Amino acid sequence: MQENAFDLITLGQKACEAKYELQALTTNQKNQALKGVAEALVTRCKEILEANDIDLAKGEAKGMHKGLLDRLRLTTDRIAAMSEGLMQIAELPDPVGEIMETFDRPNGLSISKVRVPLGVVGIIYESRPNVTADAFGLCFKTGNAVILKGGTDALHSNRAITNVIRDALKECNINSDAVQLIDSTDRAVTGAFMRLNQYVDVLIPRGGAGLIRAVVENSTIPVIETGTGNCHIYVDKYADMDMALRIIENAKTQRIGVCNACESLVVHRDIAAEFLPKLEVMLRSKEVEIRADEEACNIMLDCTQATEEDFGTEYLDYIISVKIVDSIKDAIDHINKYNTKHSEAIITKDLTRANLFTSRVDAACVYVNASTRFTDGFEFGFGAEIGISTQKLHARGPMGLKELTSYKYTILGDGQIRG
Amino acid sequence: MQENAFDLITLGQKACEAKYELQALTTNQKNQALKGVAEALVTRCKEILEANDIDLAKGEAKGMHKGLLDRLRLTTDRIAAMSEGLMQIAELPDPVGEIMETFDRPNGLSISKVRVPLGVVGIIYESRPNVTADAFGLCFKTGNAVILKGGTDALHSNRAITNVIRDALKECNINSDAVQLIDSTDRAVTGAFMRLNQYVDVLIPRGGAGLIRAVVENSTIPVIETGTGNCHIYVDKYADMDMALRIIENAKTQRIGVCNACESLVVHRDIAAEFLPKLEVMLRSKEVEIRADEEACNIMLDCTQATEEDFGTEYLDYIISVKIVDSIKDAIDHINKYNTKHSEAIITKDLTRANLFTSRVDAACVYVNASTRFTDGFEFGFGAEIGISTQKLHARGPMGLKELTSYKYTILGDGQIRG
Numbered sequence: 001m002q003e004n005a006f007d008l009i010t011l012g013q014k015a016c017e018a019k020y021e022l023q024a025l026t027t028n029q030k031n032q033a034l035k036g037v038a039e040a041l042v043t044r045c046k047e048i049l050e051a052n053d054i055d056l057a058k059g060e061a062k063g064m065h066k067g068l069l070d071r072l073r074l075t076t077d078r079i080a081a082m083s084e085g086l087m088q089i090a091e092l093p094d095p096v097g098e099i100m101e102t103f104d105r106p107n108g109l110s111i112s113k114v115r116v117p118l119g120v121v122g123i124i125y126e127s128r129p130n131v132t133a134d135a136f137g138l139c140f141k142t143g144n145a146v147i148l149k150g151g152t153d154a155l156h157s158n159r160a161i162t163n164v165i166r167d168a169l170k171e172c173n174i175n176s177d178a179v180q181l182i183d184s185t186d187r188a189v190t191g192a193f194m195r196l197n198q199y200v201d202v203l204i205p206r207g208g209a210g211l212i213r214a215v216v217e218n219s220t221i222p223v224i225e226t227g228t229g230n231c232h233i234y235v236d237k238y239a240d241m242d243m244a245l246r247i248i249e250n251a252k253t254q255r256i257g258v259c260n261a262c263e264s265l266v267v268h269r270d271i272a273a274e275f276l277p278k279l280e281v282m283l284r285s286k287e288v289e290i291r292a293d294e295e296a297c298n299i300m301l302d303c304t305q306a307t308e309e310d311f312g313t314e315y316l317d318y319i320i321s322v323k324i325v326d327s328i329k330d331a332i333d334h335i336n337k338y339n340t341k342h343s344e345a346i347i348t349k350d351l352t353r354a355n356l357f358t359s360r361v362d363a364a365c366v367y368v369n370a371s372t373r374f375t376d377g378f379e380f381g382f383g384a385e386i387g388i389s390t391q392k393l394h395a396r397g398p399m400g401l402k403e404l405t406s407y408k409y410t411i412l413g414d415g416q417i418r419g
Numbered sequence: 420m421q422e423n424a425f426d427l428i429t430l431g432q433k434a435c436e437a438k439y440e441l442q443a444l445t446t447n448q449k450n451q452a453l454k455g456v457a458e459a460l461v462t463r464c465k466e467i468l469e470a471n472d473i474d475l476a477k478g479e480a481k482g483m484h485k486g487l488l489d490r491l492r493l494t495t496d497r498i499a500a501m502s503e504g505l506m507q508i509a510e511l512p513d514p515v516g517e518i519m520e521t522f523d524r525p526n527g528l529s530i531s532k533v534r535v536p537l538g539v540v541g542i543i544y545e546s547r548p549n550v551t552a553d554a555f556g557l558c559f560k561t562g563n564a565v566i567l568k569g570g571t572d573a574l575h576s577n578r579a580i581t582n583v584i585r586d587a588l589k590e591c592n593i594n595s596d597a598v599q600l601i602d603s604t605d606r607a608v609t610g611a612f613m614r615l616n617q618y619v620d621v622l623i624p625r626g627g628a629g630l631i632r633a634v635v636e637n638s639t640i641p642v643i644e645t646g647t648g649n650c651h652i653y654v655d656k657y658a659d660m661d662m663a664l665r666i667i668e669n670a671k672t673q674r675i676g677v678c679n680a681c682e683s684l685v686v687h688r689d690i691a692a693e694f695l696p697k698l699e700v701m702l703r704s705k706e707v708e709i710r711a712d713e714e715a716c717n718i719m720l721d722c723t724q725a726t727e728e729d730f731g732t733e734y735l736d737y738i739i740s741v742k743i744v745d746s747i748k749d750a751i752d753h754i755n756k757y758n759t760k761h762s763e764a765i766i767t768k769d770l771t772r773a774n775l776f777t778s779r780v781d782a783a784c785v786y787v788n789a790s791t792r793f794t795d796g797f798e799f800g801f802g803a804e805i806g807i808s809t810q811k812l813h814a815r816g817p818m819g820l821k822e823l824t825s826y827k828y829t830i831l832g833d834g835q836i837r838g
Binding site (some may be wrong): 020023024103105109111118119197201202212216217220222223224225243246247248249251254299300334336354358359360363364365366367368369370371373374380391392393394396397406407408409410411412413414415416417418 | 439441442516522524530537538583616620621635636639641642643644659665668669670673755757773777778779781782783784785786787788789790792793798799800809810812813815816825826827828829830831832833834835836837
């Protein structure tokens with residue numbers, strides 16, 4: 001424990017040293033280094049795959065779930081995709097140094113608000129080794145040093161990837177402490193990392209609800225809460241029902257395990273009798289289990305009665321909850337009660353009702369006549385994504401490069417003193 | 420304890436109900452209510468003063484420090500100033516509803532980034548009853564419900580002020596839970612409040628270093644760290660020495676107990692022999708104690724040798740530390756090591772060196788040839804201030820109305836689904 005605590009402090013100090021060097025790099029230097037790392041990942045593909053094989057063998061031996069093994073698995077193609085991701089980040093505009101605002105004061109002070117890196121970013125994530133390269137790339141492009149704590153099951157893979165990145169940075173004469181891996185499987189170290197606020201400016205957990213809750217509960221570092229999405233689609237009485245069915249099919253079933261998938265439907269009473277049977281046919285064809293309130297259960301042939309808990313659950317599975325409401329106001333209240341502030345949608349032809357919904361529903365992204373699945377940095381055109389923020393401080397919704405920056409004020413005077 | 424915990428949850432639920440109503444208010448409704456509260460504070464001045472008398476008597480009886488008693492004391496004039504402050508907030512532009520950005524995607528989705536309230540803001544502060552009205556005003560104008568936890572010594576005063584505000588809101592048909600006071604002197608309640616992340620979106624501590632540390636260490640609510648300022652002035656070898664003396668006098672002595680006061684000087688070796696004797700004369704005339712490194716002590720007649728601890732100390736007193744450096748790079752390194760990321764200044768006639776300093780020093784506000792005392796929402800022209808952020812997440816430096824808001828994305832489609 002003592003030794004580990006010491007290690008973390010050294011890690012933090014090295015990250016701080018690196019952050020000052022990174023802040024001074026030009027955009028061109030950063031892009032060249034990103035390209036260098038991208039090439040090195042491909043060139044040294046073999047040693048990454050060998051390390052990954054060790055993780056996979058351990059995972060299989062301990063009976064790891066198939067889905068988790070798939071997330072853990074690297075292939076030549078997947079490493080090429082990681083490399084390509086870094087090349088794409090190199091092509092994106094550099095937000096650092098942007099003059100966001102300038103204003104002069106009556107006393108002659110000239111104030112500029114300048115975009116700067118956050119400093120040191122900590123990222124805690126599950127056993128998905130591709131995140132290692134991705135998180136490095138986004139943080140590096142924005143001039144941040146990054147400390148990574150990946151899932152224990154991916155330790156060998158992460159170690160190999162981090163070594164490749166660090167070597168490639170060294171080749172470019174860049175401080176390789178721009179990226180550091182917490183090379184430990186001790187849970188106490190992860191706990192201590194969350195309290196390293198002396199050195200780390202921001203901590204971003206990427207993963208499931210349990211991981212995020214642990215970080216929120218225990219971190220003394222400012223956290224950006226990401227991920228959990230109990231997303232609703234409200235089918236208004238003025239909905240185009242065919243459109244509603246297409247959007248629900250997409251939002252529920254196109255990819256079930258993601259945070260922007262739809263988990264719950266809210267249906268206006270006036271159309272319930274006509275809409276729900278059609279909905280049932282569509283959902284059955286996709287093998288989606290329906291858990292509905294009593295009234296909806298009476299309309300549909302085959303569904304389970306939903307409990308209070310169902311309405312608050314992010315299934316990430318072929319299950320959906322259904323609630324009938326008397327009014328758009330009740331729909332908004334229901335959603336604000338059960339949602340996780342992620343993504344919510346209304347299907348309606350009535351603009352006034354659409355505006356009421358978008359203004360009153362409390363969520364990062366509120367859709368009118370579109371699938372919640374679009375909540376994504378790439379779909380928003382940011383060219384990159386570090387996560388989807390579900391908190392209101394700093395950034396909300398898809399976070400791209402800009403959201404990995406802060407700002408400072410620089411003030412130019414000629415001797416001003418305060419009266 | 421159980422009962423208190425229950426009370427906090429009710430408080431949180433009421434704040435959440437109020438936040439939805441506040442988000443729906445027009446700017447005009449908010450401004451009318453602010454004016455109503457401002458008038459009520461003056462009209463009901465007597466009962467506020469009576470409550471304040473109880474706090475003052477208790478404070479005197481327990482031998483409270485004179486300075487603290489002064490901060491606790493309300494007078495007719497001070498209540499008039501609180502009222503005037505609310506009138507000024509009513510005059511400021513309303514940031515809520517601003518369309519910050521709009522962009523269309525190739526698939527036809529039209530995305531708007533809209534400024535919205537944070538939701539529920541918690542504020543923990545010391546025994547300064549004027550903060551009660553001020554914090555309410557800033558949060559209310561930005562459509563946020565606020566939960567206040569003021570210092571125990573000001574409980575009667577805060578209760579009286581909150582009652583006046585709540586009554587005035589009721590008169591305007593506004594949910595009076597827009598402002599709620601944690602009417603308890605139990606420290607365990609304050610601890611539980613910091614963990615009320617289910618209901619509170621942001622927690623802002625306003626006060627000394629100890630209070631802020633306690634909040635950062637214990638809160639599960641996203642925190643905006645404010646306040647602590649170990650501010651430096653670097654006197655470059657190309658400084659106008661007379662300007663440097665004027666700025667140091669102002670930054671150190673115009674008001675000693677504030678976070679933007681100067682606590683430490685860094686002086687380039689090339690001018691130390693000429694500058695330090697002049698500095699000593701000026702500081703002595705203001706009765707400022709000097710704690711300097713060995714070399715500076717050899718130049719000045721009467722100073723104590725500074726310890727490592729001195730360089731890291733926010734004195735908030737008539738004391739200043741002095742360090743001689745060999746280069747601007749050493750000055751930047753020294754400042755980045757010891758500062759609290761608040762406000763730092765360089766005095767130089769050389770623009771290149773000024774630019775190096777502003778780009779490399781890690782602080783919310785970096786000054787060239789001006790006093791650090793200007794780090795203030797009013798001096799920056801924001802018209803208001805909830806605090807000075809020393810963290811990098813969300814807001815940095817002086818926080819005005821805009822910094823009490825978040826944003827949401829509203830996305831208008833015509834049936835788009837994700838491929």
